[in-house]
Amino acid sequence: MDYKFNNLHNGGNIMTSPLDKFYKKSINERIESLMSAGFIEHEHISNFKQSFSLPEGVSNHMVENVVGTYQLPLGLGMNFLINSKDYLVPMATEEPSVIAAASFGAKTVRAGGGFTTTQEKRWMIGQVILKNVEDPEAMKEKVLAHYDDLVERAHAAHPSIVKRGGGVKDIDVRIIESNPEEHTPEFFVVHLYVDTKEAMGANIVNTMAEAIKDALEIITGGTALMGILSNYATEALVTASFRLDPSLLSRSGLEGTEVRDRIVEASQIASVDPYRAVTHNKGIMNGVEAAVLATGNDTRATSAGIHAYASQSGQYRSLSKYYVDEHGYLVGTLTIPLAIGTVGGSISIHPGAQFTQHILGDPDAKTLAGIVCAVGLAQNFSALRALVTDGIQRGHMALQAKSLAMTAGAVGVEIDVISRKLRRSQPMNLTQAEALLEEYRNQS
Numbered sequence: 001m002d003y004k005f006n007n008l009h010n011g012g013n014i015m016t017s018p019l020d021k022f023y024k025k026s027i028n029e030r031i032e033s034l035m036s037a038g039f040i041e042h043e044h045i046s047n048f049k050q051s052f053s054l055p056e057g058v059s060n061h062m063v064e065n066v067v068g069t070y071q072l073p074l075g076l077g078m079n080f081l082i083n084s085k086d087y088l089v090p091m092a093t094e095e096p097s098v099i100a101a102a103s104f105g106a107k108t109v110r111a112g113g114g115f116t117t118t119q120e121k122r123w124m125i126g127q128v129i130l131k132n133v134e135d136p137e138a139m140k141e142k143v144l145a146h147y148d149d150l151v152e153r154a155h156a157a158h159p160s161i162v163k164r165g166g167g168v169k170d171i172d173v174r175i176i177e178s179n180p181e182e183h184t185p186e187f188f189v190v191h192l193y194v195d196t197k198e199a200m201g202a203n204i205v206n207t208m209a210e211a212i213k214d215a216l217e218i219i220t221g222g223t224a225l226m227g228i229l230s231n232y233a234t235e236a237l238v239t240a241s242f243r244l245d246p247s248l249l250s251r252s253g254l255e256g257t258e259v260r261d262r263i264v265e266a267s268q269i270a271s272v273d274p275y276r277a278v279t280h281n282k283g284i285m286n287g288v289e290a291a292v293l294a295t296g297n298d299t300r301a302t303s304a305g306i307h308a309y310a311s312q313s314g315q316y317r318s319l320s321k322y323y324v325d326e327h328g329y330l331v332g333t334l335t336i337p338l339a340i341g342t343v344g345g346s347i348s349i350h351p352g353a354q355f356t357q358h359i360l361g362d363p364d365a366k367t368l369a370g371i372v373c374a375v376g377l378a379q380n381f382s383a384l385r386a387l388v389t390d391g392i393q394r395g396h397m398a399l400q401a402k403s404l405a406m407t408a409g410a411v412g413v414e415i416d417v418i419s420r421k422l423r424r425s426q427p428m429n430l431t432q433a434e435a436l437l438e439e440y441r442n443q444s
């Protein structure tokens with residue numbers, strides 16, 4: 001495929017590309033412009049919509065008791081320059097303004113040189129949990145002495161991942177002390193660290209963890225309670241960051257340096273106040289979950305791990321950090337555990353997931369994690385900049401008016417007409433939208 005990522009980048013200007021003013025185009029025009037810019041090929045145009053639909057024969061085998069499919073809008077996050085490469089990021093979400101905010105944040109970051117992302121390793125953790133283990137410290141040594149045997153058993157249970165260059169990379173033991181307040185006994189927990197290559201790896205790791213349960217019972221003399229993946233993917237941390245000249249931040253009559261300092265303060269309050277941190281992180285998850293869902297990955301697995309990571313200090317804190325560097329630039333960073341895949345699970349079955357990965361240029365799993373993390377940071381940066389300047393509502397008004405017009409029953413051109421009238425009138429609520437729609441229909 002002849003992607004135009006590098007052309008956009010080297011040509012330097014997404015604004016003069018066919019993608020310029022993407023948001024103003026009709027859906028058909030957007031699809032045409034994606035082809036002109038080289039993100040999809042002609043063969044996709046004719047069956048573009050079918051690419052996203054889920055055939056009954058597939059959905060009926062994905063989950064149980066299927067009666068239909070539940071659709072969400074799929075949009076593209078624009079302007080993403082990540083590790084010097086251009087991306088259009090597929091985002092599936094029901095929430096208005098999320099995609100616009102991510103694209104707006106990415107546009108400013110792009111002007112400052114784009115996002116940098118890193119994910120050093122990508123190991124999934126499998127847990128075998130045992131109880132009634134006598135002398136746990138001695139048993140820990142014994143388990144580690146059986147390292148080779150345990151690895152061999154785990155690999156024998158899923159040999160194909162070893163052939164792909166993955167498999168068990170380490171084994172560790174954690175002793176969880178009894179807790180009288182929680183009325184819990186002592187647990188002996190064996191961790192398997194597994195490189196699952198391009199797969200998220202839940203089934204691979206579950207299979208391996210279950211395969212060593214019996215051996216661990218014999219080694220420790222304890223009783224195995226379960227063998228299962230942990231979604232707290234602390235060995236698959238990904239970081240996205242950017243650095244911006246404050247002159248790029250001025251807004252609504254405020255100097256760039258003032259906006260910069262306010263963003264840093266907004267980051268500080270989210271670090272120390274859980275009430276603010278939860279909403280701050282919700283904004284990050286607006287981007288992360290939309291991209292995780294659009295690429296066919298497991299939103300529950302990623303969310304559970306990410307929120308646990310936000311609590312790693314014992315208090316729920318903001319996941320992103322902003323500070324001013326020695327040159328007066330604003331630096332934004334986001335680190336999250338992100339174990340997502342490019343194969344396996346529903347990715348290999350859902351035609352939409354295959355298509356969205358294609359739009360991203362069929363990245364490998366580490367690159368995909370970097371892209372998703374960058375979307376979370378763009379979303380967060382955009383929200384903070386709005387919050388500390390104009391406030392969040394101003395940007396939301398147009399979309400809220402549209403949503404009210406549609407709820408009132410407006411269809412087709414009526415949606416734009418009624419939402420425009422609604423924004424000029426007071427109060428902006430459903431009753432008013434219904435009244436304006438009735439008046440419009442009576443006049444036309």
Ligand code: NDP
Pocket residue numbers: 160161164196197198199200201202203204205229231298301341343344345346
């Ligand atoms: P799969 O069970 O689909 O396993 C991955 C598949 O991808 C394997 O069949 C593997 O083939 C194939 N594959 C092809 N190329 C590669 C490659 N380069 N690297 C790795 N694998 C490759 O998926 P996962 O194990 O990833 O499990 C993910 C699914 O499990 C998700 O749907 C998730 O929702 C679900 N799940 C999640 C849980 C959790 O999060 N706690 C618990 C249980 C399930 P081969 O076998 O030939 O190697």
